Amino acid sequence: MASAIADFYKEKNVFVTGATGFLGKVLVEKLLRSCPEVEGIYLLIRPRGDQTAQERLDQIVKSKLFDKVRHEQPSFHRKLHAVSGDMCEPALGISQSDVDMLVSKIHILFHSAATVRFDDPLKPSMLLNVVGTQHVIALCHKLKHLQAFVHVSTAYANCDRSYIEEVIYPPPVQPQKLIDALEWMDDTMVTKLTPDLIGKRPNTYTFTKACAEYMLTQEAADLPLAIVRPSIIGASWREPLVGWCDNFNGPSGLFVAAGKGLLRTMRGEYNAYADIIPVDLPANLMIAVAWDMAVSRPENIPVYNSTSGGVNPFRWGEIEGMLVTYFKKYPLDKPFRRPNCAFVSNSFMYQYWQIVSHKGPAYLYDIWLRMIGQKPRVVKMYNKLERALQSMDFFTSHHWEWSHDNADALTAKMGEEDKKIFKFDCRGLHWPTYMENYVLGTKKYVLKEDMDQLPLAKAHLNKLRNIRWGFNTILIVLFWRVLIARTKIARNIWHLVVSLCFKFLQYLRISSTQGP
Numbered sequence: 001m002a003s004a005i006a007d008f009y010k011e012k013n014v015f016v017t018g019a020t021g022f023l024g025k026v027l028v029e030k031l032l033r034s035c036p037e038v039e040g041i042y043l044l045i046r047p048r049g050d051q052t053a054q055e056r057l058d059q060i061v062k063s064k065l066f067d068k069v070r071h072e073q074p075s076f077h078r079k080l081h082a083v084s085g086d087m088c089e090p091a092l093g094i095s096q097s098d099v100d101m102l103v104s105k106i107h108i109l110f111h112s113a114a115t116v117r118f119d120d121p122l123k124p125s126m127l128l129n130v131v132g133t134q135h136v137i138a139l140c141h142k143l144k145h146l147q148a149f150v151h152v153s154t155a156y157a158n159c160d161r162s163y164i165e166e167v168i169y170p171p172p173v174q175p176q177k178l179i180d181a182l183e184w185m186d187d188t189m190v191t192k193l194t195p196d197l198i199g200k201r202p203n204t205y206t207f208t209k210a211c212a213e214y215m216l217t218q219e220a221a222d223l224p225l226a227i228v229r230p231s232i233i234g235a236s237w238r239e240p241l242v243g244w245c246d247n248f249n250g251p252s253g254l255f256v257a258a259g260k261g262l263l264r265t266m267r268g269e270y271n272a273y274a275d276i277i278p279v280d281l282p283a284n285l286m287i288a289v290a291w292d293m294a295v296s297r298p299e300n301i302p303v304y305n306s307t308s309g310g311v312n313p314f315r316w317g318e319i320e321g322m323l324v325t326y327f328k329k330y331p332l333d334k335p336f337r338r339p340n341c342a343f344v345s346n347s348f349m350y351q352y353w354q355i356v357s358h359k360g361p362a363y364l365y366d367i368w369l370r371m372i373g374q375k376p377r378v379v380k381m382y383n384k385l386e387r388a389l390q391s392m393d394f395f396t397s398h399h400w401e402w403s404h405d406n407a408d409a410l411t412a413k414m415g416e417e418d419k420k421i422f423k424f425d426c427r428g429l430h431w432p433t434y435m436e437n438y439v440l441g442t443k444k445y446v447l448k449e450d451m452d453q454l455p456l457a458k459a460h461l462n463k464l465r466n467i468r469w470g471f472n473t474i475l476i477v478l479f480w481r482v483l484i485a486r487t488k489i490a491r492n493i494w495h496l497v498v499s500l501c502f503k504f505l506q507y508l509r510i511s512s513t514q515g516p
């Protein structure tokens with residue numbers, strides 16, 4: 001059976017922003033592999049350090065992620081074209097000759113580039129996520145053959161609400177008025193105003209993504225525009241590699257910290273949804289949405305929540321147990337301590353566990369490092385981890401629900417073959433297996449550890465267990481010795497226990513010497 005979606009992409013030219021990012025790379029790989037007759041994919045890439053856009057692209061296509069497509073289509077890279085530019089520059093910083101070429105060629109545009117840093121100051125976050133999107137809109141208005149413009153937002157853009165529908169909600173300020181104001185405000189003024197502006201949202205990231213959505217309704221309503229809103233993007237479920245992820249963003253960084261035995265406690269609600277969506281699913285959704293935009297030409301701006309909670313709920317409480325189990329099955333190389341972590345919802349208890357299981361051991365370890373003449377580093381490491389935890393605990397401590405009617409309606413329009421190739425909902429995903437593969441993925445792809453060394457890592461984990469048992473035994477004995485030395489009750493208990501043991505041994509001796 002033929003794929004209508006693959007057929008649609010035949011001889012089409014696609015432009016992608018954010019193609020060097022986590023989601024962008026998976027999108028490009030999938031387009032190449034599942035729509036093999038796509039004519040060309042043009043990637044907006046900013047030069048970095050001494051690397052040109054083309055050199056960055058050459059490096060990306062060599063990565064493991066592209067192994068499958070490399071095997072199926074050895075000359076796939078000929079379809080990829082680096083377009084040097086920068087989202088924050090006027091006209092995206094693209095040269096006039098490149099703009100002219102894009103204007104006559106591009107049929108579909110995927111806009112995924114953004115700053116996903118939670119703690120960026122408001123100005124740079126607005127510049128990239130909102131003004132950058134304006135630059136993309138301006139380009140779209142020039143494209144002669146544009147059939148679909150897919151903007152990637154986040155399911156948390158409207159996290160000031162607990163039930164989020166597939167509609168665009170107005171932000172508290174008009175984005176353009178804010179952009180104008182930010183031009184004359186100095187940084188101190190902006191810093192003071194930021195909490196009032198973002199209101200109930202936890203960070204500038206979610207606020208600026210909400211502004212971008214609203215600004216699109218004002219400036220891009222005449223374009224074939226759709227918005228895709230993924231929740232927490234996690235490692236791939238099935239494609240192109242099981243458990244693939246390559247960065248420390250979102251859950252991946254904290255999973256690594258848990259696997260290394262550093263992360264022991266995090267603020268979170270046990271029963272709240274852990275709305276993780278494997279990266280291959282929003283990538284598939286984007287491809288299908290662009291097809292539908294061109295075929296159905298809807299009059300409004302369709303929004304698609306790409307979330308898991310509504311169809312296959314998974315809770316934070318389930319994650320903690322799975323993390324510990326799988327990081328013990330597949331230990332990371334040289335963990336600091338044995339993996340053991342738990343969510344705590346009570347603030348007081350969280351402070352307590354922070355001191356007992358994070359700060360206390362960190363200070364002790366640094367004292368030890370000083371004693372053996374090494375530079376202390378563990379407290380510093382924990383301070384970084386604490387920053388990451390603080391920036392993320394809003395998402396583990398609240399509960400949201402998202403509607404998914406538009407996504408379901410899109411599935412209903414797709415043929416049977418397309419439903420398989422471009423599956424974008426996580427019905428049928430078995431979370432324990434997914435988490436097992438995610439844990440393996442952090443080891444193989446994020447930390448690039450050698451799987452042949454797994455027996456050594458397991459031996460190291462056993463050594464840590466023996467050290468812990470030894471340490472605990474010494475502590476108990478010392479504690480007991482101090483108690484015996486100081487209190488009469490402890491001495492009496494000790495004598496009672498010793499005499500009971502003695503009597504029990506005597507009884508055993510007598511019963512063994514008496515014949516039947």
Ligand SMILES: CCCCCCCCCCCCCCCC(=O)SCCNC(=O)CCNC(=O)[C@H](O)C(C)(C)COP(=O)(O)OP(=O)(O)OC[C@H]1O[C@@H](n2cnc3c(N)ncnc32)[C@H](O)[C@@H]1OP(=O)(O)O
Binds near residue numbers: 384
């Ligand atoms: C029981 C518990 C189970 C675990 C349970 C997991 C729950 C997990 C919930 C996620 C919930 C997200 C839900 C949002 C959904 C979107 O839309 S997410 C978009 C994704 N965005 C992100 O994840 C960005 C988050 N990161 C940031 O904003 C910034 O990196 C931070 C964390 C605020 C730190 O900023 P900074 O201090 O300026 O430092 P930066 O240079 O960025 O990083 C410092 C160090 O922290 C490390 N780091 C960065 N991110 C992380 C991270 N996520 N984890 C650990 N380390 C990190 C860096 O690797 C770096 O290490 P070094 O290279 O220095 O050794």
Ligand SMILES: NC(=O)C1=CN([C@@H]2O[C@H](COP(=O)(O)OP(=O)(O)OC[C@H]3O[C@@H](n4cnc5c(N)ncnc54)[C@H](OP(=O)(O)O)[C@@H]3O)[C@@H](O)[C@H]2O)C=CC1
Binds near residue numbers: 046229
């Ligand atoms: N990760 C997640 O959990 C979620 C992500 N999203 C959304 O998905 C999209 C992709 O996120 P993700 O792939 O995770 O993010 P990444 O941080 O991995 O990628 C961001 C991309 O944007 C590019 N970019 C950043 N600044 C510029 C610039 N000035 N000019 C040109 N390109 C730039 C980056 O390029 P460079 O390599 O040069 O830095 C990179 O390709 C974003 O819109 C994000 O808001 C939504 C929900 C969750």
